[in-house]
Structures are given as C-alpha cells and as structure tokens.
Amino acid sequence: MSLLEVEHIKIWDGRTGNVLIPDSSFQLSQGECLAIVGESGSGKSLTCKALMRLNRPEIRQSGRISLYGVDLASLSDKEMRRYRGRRMCMIMQNGMRAFDPSRPVGAFLLEVLSIHYDWSRSEMIASLSTAMISVGLKNFSVVMERYPHELSGGMLQRVMIALAIVMEPDVIIADEPTTALDAVTQYEVVEQFVHLRGRIGSAIVFVSHDLEVVRRIADDVLVMKDGVIVERGKTSKILNDASHSYTRFLVSSKEALRRYYMQLMEGTDVAKG
Amino acid sequence: MKLFDRFLKDRLAVASLAVVAATLLIGLCAPLIAPHPPNEVNLELRFASASWTYWLGNDHLGRCILSRLIYGIRPSVLWVLAALGAAAFFGAVLGFVAGYFRGRTDAVLMRLCDVMLSFPGYVMTLAIVGMLGAGLTNILLAFVVMKWAWFARVIRTTVMQYADADYVNYAKVLGIGHLGIMKRHIAPAALPEIAVIASSAFGSMILQISGLSFLGLGIEAPHAEWGMMMNEARSVMFTRPELMFAPGLAIIVVVSSVNFLSDALQKALDPKLVLSGKRASILNGKILRGLRKKEAA
Numbered sequence: 001m002s003l004l005e006v007e008h009i010k011i012w013d014g015r016t017g018n019v020l021i022p023d024s025s026f027q028l029s030q031g032e033c034l035a036i037v038g039e040s041g042s043g044k045s046l047t048c049k050a051l052m053r054l055n056r057p058e059i060r061q062s063g064r065i066s067l068y069g070v071d072l073a074s075l076s077d078k079e080m081r082r083y084r085g086r087r088m089c090m091i092m093q094n095g096m097r098a099f100d101p102s103r104p105v106g107a108f109l110l111e112v113l114s115i116h117y118d119w120s121r122s123e124m125i126a127s128l129s130t131a132m133i134s135v136g137l138k139n140f141s142v143v144m145e146r147y148p149h150e151l152s153g154g155m156l157q158r159v160m161i162a163l164a165i166v167m168e169p170d171v172i173i174a175d176e177p178t179t180a181l182d183a184v185t186q187y188e189v190v191e192q193f194v195h196l197r198g199r200i201g202s203a204i205v206f207v208s209h210d211l212e213v214v215r216r217i218a219d220d221v222l223v224m225k226d227g228v229i230v231e232r233g234k235t236s237k238i239l240n241d242a243s244h245s246y247t248r249f250l251v252s253s254k255e256a257l258r259r260y261y262m263q264l265m266e267g268t269d270v271a272k273g
Numbered sequence: 274m275k276l277f278d279r280f281l282k283d284r285l286a287v288a289s290l291a292v293v294a295a296t297l298l299i300g301l302c303a304p305l306i307a308p309h310p311p312n313e314v315n316l317e318l319r320f321a322s323a324s325w326t327y328w329l330g331n332d333h334l335g336r337c338i339l340s341r342l343i344y345g346i347r348p349s350v351l352w353v354l355a356a357l358g359a360a361a362f363f364g365a366v367l368g369f370v371a372g373y374f375r376g377r378t379d380a381v382l383m384r385l386c387d388v389m390l391s392f393p394g395y396v397m398t399l400a401i402v403g404m405l406g407a408g409l410t411n412i413l414l415a416f417v418v419m420k421w422a423w424f425a426r427v428i429r430t431t432v433m434q435y436a437d438a439d440y441v442n443y444a445k446v447l448g449i450g451h452l453g454i455m456k457r458h459i460a461p462a463a464l465p466e467i468a469v470i471a472s473s474a475f476g477s478m479i480l481q482i483s484g485l486s487f488l489g490l491g492i493e494a495p496h497a498e499w500g501m502m503m504n505e506a507r508s509v510m511f512t513r514p515e516l517m518f519a520p521g522l523a524i525i526v527v528v529s530s531v532n533f534l535s536d537a538l539q540k541a542l543d544p545k546l547v548l549s550g551k552r553a554s555i556l557n558g559k560i561l562r563g564l565r566k567k568e569a570a
Contacts, residue, residue: 052446054442054445054446056375057375057376058375058376077451078450081448081449081450082448083448084445084446084447084448085446085447085448086448088446089446089447090443090446090447092439092442092443092446093439094439097438097439097440098439098440098442098443099440099443100440100444100457100458100461100462101440101462102458102461102462103457103458103461108444111449111453111457112444112447112448112449115447115448115449115450115453116448148440160443163447167447
C-alpha cells in the first residue's frame with residue numbers, strides 16, 4: 001500500500017467557480033522522493049497546500065488524500081494538528097519569511113517541539129543540536145539565540161531541514177525550497193536534502209522548477225501544466241526521453257539556457273568570475 | 274529594541290510621554306498630592322484669588338481649584354483609560370477571531386460591526402445616557418459599547434496582514450494550534466499597531482467625556498471633573514476667566530500630549546505609515562481647534 005495517496009483531487013475557487021486543478025491523482029510510497037515540476041502557476045504549490053489543508057477557506061477541494069489509508073479530510077482540526085509536523089512536515093520556499101520575525105529562532109523551535117513531544121528542555125536542545133550540526137550549522141547556540149533577520153536564507157532553510165530531522169515525519173513536503181537561494185547555498189541545501197533522505201526514511205514531495213536539482217534528488221518526476229498532470233515517470237526517463245511534448249519543451253528550454261551559458265563562459269575562467 | 278530607540282530620539286515624543294505619565298501618576302496618587310480635600314466647601318473663600326495656601330484660587334463654593342484639578346484626572350483621564358482598555362480588549366478579541374479565521378465568522382462579526390458603526394457616536398452615547406441616566410459609569414459604558422466595533426474593524430485588518438504571512442503558515446504546518454499562533458505569533462507583531470490606534474482614540478475620548486460632563490451628562494455634582502469645572506466657571510467667565518483656563522489648559526495639554534504621543538509611536542513603528550501619520554496630525558489639528566472653540570463657548 002502506498003504511504004500517501006491522492007485520488008481525483010479537484011481544487012476550485014469557491015467564489016468565482018474557477019477550477020484551478022481539475023483532477024489529479026498520484027501516489028507516494030515509503031522513502032520515495034517525488035518531484036513535481038512545471039512552470040509558475042501550474043498548480044504545484046496549490047497541490048502542496050491542499051495536502052497540508054493549508055489553502056484559504058475560499059479555495060475548495062474535493063477528492064481523497066490519505067496517509068496510511070486515513071482520509072485527511074475526515075480529520076477534525078485538532079486531529080489534523082497532530083498530523084501536521086509529526087506525520088507531515090513542510091519546508092517553506094523562503095526561509096526569511098518562514099520564521100516569526102518577533103522571536104528568536106530557538107524559542108520557535110522549542111515551542112514546536114513542546115507541542116509534539118513531552119521532552120524536557122534539555123532533551124529538546126540536545127536533539128535539536130544534533131540535527132543542526134548534521135545539517136552543517138556548527139554554532140548551534142548562536143543560531144538558537146538569533147532572530148530570523150540576523151540569519152541568512154540558506155541557514156534558515158537548513159534550520160527547517162534540521163527541524164524536519166528531529167520530527168521524523170512520514171512525508172516531507174518541500175515547496176520550492178531552493179528557489180529563493182543563490183547558487184552556492186542552493187547546492188548546499190540540495191546536498192542536505194540528499195542527506196536527509198539517507199538519514200530518515202521519509203518520503204519527500206519536492207516541488208521545484210529547477211530540473212538540475214530534480215535530477216540530483218528525485219526518484220520520480222511528475223510534470224504539471226495548467227493544473228493537469230501531463231506526465232509521470234522515473235527521473236532519468238523523463239529528463240532524457242520524455243513522451244509528452246510539454247516535458248520535452250521544459251527540458252529543452254533548460255538545455256538551451258545551459259548551452260547558452262556554456263557558450264558565454266567558454267574561454268573565460270569560470271572560477272574567477 | 275529598535276522601536277524604543279527610535280522613539281526616544283524624538284524629543285516631542287519624550288516630552289509628551291513625560292506629560293502623560295506624570296498626569297497618570299498624579300491622578301493615581303491624588304490623595305497624597307492634592308493640598309486640600311477636593312470637596313471641602315469654604316464659603317468665606319468664594320472666588321478667592323491665588324494665594325500660597327490655594328495656588329490656583331477657589332471656585333464659587335470656595336473649593337481648592339488645584340485639588341479639584343488633580344482629583345479631576347481620575348474621571349477625565351484614568352477612567353477613560355480604563356474604558357479605552359475595555360473597548361480595545363473586546364475589539365481585539367473579536368478582531369483577532371475575524372481576521373484569523375475569516376470566512377463565515379468574519380462575515381457575521383463584521384456585519385455586526387457595520388451595524389454598530391452606522392450609529393453616529395455622539396447620538397448613540399446620548400441615547401445610552403438618556404436611557405440609563407447621567408453618570409460617569411453610564412458614559413464609560415456607552416464608550417465601550419460604541420468603540421469596540423471600531424477597534425474590531427481596525428484590528429481585523431491588521432491581523433489579516435499577518436495571518437497570511439508565510440511564517441504563520443509554517444507555524445500551522447508544524448502543528449501549532451490556533452490560539453498559540455494568535456497569541457505568540459500574531460499578537461506580538463500586531464500589538465504596536467493596536468497601541469497606535471488605541472492611543473489615537475484616547476485623546477478623542479478624553480475630549481468626549483469632558484464635553485459630556487460640560488453638558489452635565491457626566492459625573493455627578495460634588496465630584497471633580499474637568500469638563501464640569503469648566504461648566505461651573507461658565508457663569509463667571511468674564512470676571513474670573515482663570516477659573517475656566519485651569520481645566521481648559523489641563524485638557525489641552527493632556528489631549529495634545531496624547532496625540533503627539535500616538536503620532537510619534539506611529540512614526541517610530543513604521544516609516545511606511547508616514548502617510549497615515551499625516552492624516553493623524555490633521556485630525557490632531559482638528560481636535561485642538563474644536564477644543565479651543567469649546568473653551569471659548
């Protein structure tokens with residue numbers, strides 16, 4: 001049985017009646033990493049938010065989303081809260097905006113942990129520090145005391161990953177976690193995701209429009225266009241030999257961009273630039 | 274605290290904060306500071322001029338004006354502050370609920386606010402006082418009844434801004450409950466703005482209560498209140514204008530300090546709000562003009 005099953009999910013705007021996602025279905029099995037790719041506005045983030053029941057009340061959804069066979073729509077708010085975090089964890093796009101600006105990062109992390117676990121403060125700090133060190137945040141105590149604006153986007157992204165490591169959820173949903181980062185930090189964060197897969201057996205839904213990142217991390221790829229899933233398959237197959245014209249277009253435009261870049265960089269010393 | 278530093282750099286802000294704080298303190302410690310009991314009648318000293326024992330002179334019953342001024346802080350400022358606190362509290366609770374949950378809750382609460390806001394404030398206050406009878410308690414009650422809707426409306430808009438923020442979503446995703454999010458993640462961000470709108474309402478409420486007391490709808494006779502002191506001095510306005518100046522000046526000083534304070538608070542809070550800061554100072558000017566008019570009346 002699949003870990004997460006999404007069956008015939010339909011999302012529409014309750015006020016205007018616009019259908020945003022007509023009919024999507026996909027499954028995710030344990031430990032799998034599924035990448036959702038597509039251009040901006042293709043409904044990737046909307047799908048993610050639907051999984052977490054995070055869409056605004058005016059955005060309606062129907063269909064069945066089940067985790068281990070439990071229909072998430074049937075859960076009350078209170079039961080859903082127990083699923084959020086512990087069973088399904090989300091990593092946000094922009095680290096700078098994902099943390100409460102009025103409190104130190106550490107206070108927030110401890111609050112989250114105290115909701116899900118009845119650990120003592122020292123236990124919480126111990127497990128957080130192990131997780132943070134494993135994602136490359138060396139001076140743990142400094143990070144804990146800082147306010148979000150005093151840390152970089154990449155660091156905050158890694159703090160979120162560290163929190164996911166501590167929570168050990170069944171599913172991690174990462175909504176374009178590398179989009180807001182510069183190339184070097186992007187690389188580091190992707191590496192952390194690869195490690196994360198090795199460390200905990202969570203399944204990952206990885207939303208991105210960066211095909212290079214997807215190639216590095218995902219087992220399967222799901223291509224979306226205008227709210228419709230146009231293709232699904234193994235990463236290598238999709239990226240090298242796609243059957244749908246849109247996927248080929250996505251891959252080729254990325255290729256074209258890369259070729260142009262290479263052409264520009266030809267003859268110059270890349271390391272210096 | 275960046276906010277506090279910026280606030281302290283503004284000299285006018287510090288001065289008005291000092292005036293407001295001093296007023297509140299003097300009002301709280303009135304029995305210790307006032308040289309005479311405020312209701313002590315001494316007919317031999319009717320309309321006596323200022324002397325060393327009675328610094329500001331005596332009124333038509335020979336009561337010490339300075340003492341009455343000091344005791345007058347209690348209804349004029351302190352009780353108004355309490356009413357403001359109550360109205361802001363109710364408004365904040367409803368505004369948080371409406372702004373955070375949206376949807377049907379929001380619609381119902383906001384229509385209720387619309388109903389409340391469609392009554393003109395003064396008329397509604399007069400109606401409540403007319404129904405329940407004159408007296409400080411009833412006026413304060415009328416204030417709370419009238420003001421909560423306005424607070425709810427403004428606070429709802431503030432909360433909505435933050436309820437959409439990514440960090441609130443992230444907190445939700447991590448399983449933090451609604452109450453926790455509102456208390457620890459939205460309230461600290463929204464609180465400064467609530468402070469600004471509450472302080473700007475404070476000035477106008479002080480004026481209103483003085484105005485209503487001036488009309489004889491406020492506090493009952495022997496107790497001191499600034500508006501009522503002005504009313505009592507009305508009959509001798511031309512022979513002894515200083516009897517009117519004392520409470521009049523007190524009102525002007527306190528109300529302008531409160532307005533400057535809320536202005537400065539707003540500026541310190543957010544450079545983005547300079548535009549609405551301008552609006553507040555226009556309002557401020559209007560209030561002052563209105564006050565002078567009333568004093569002249």
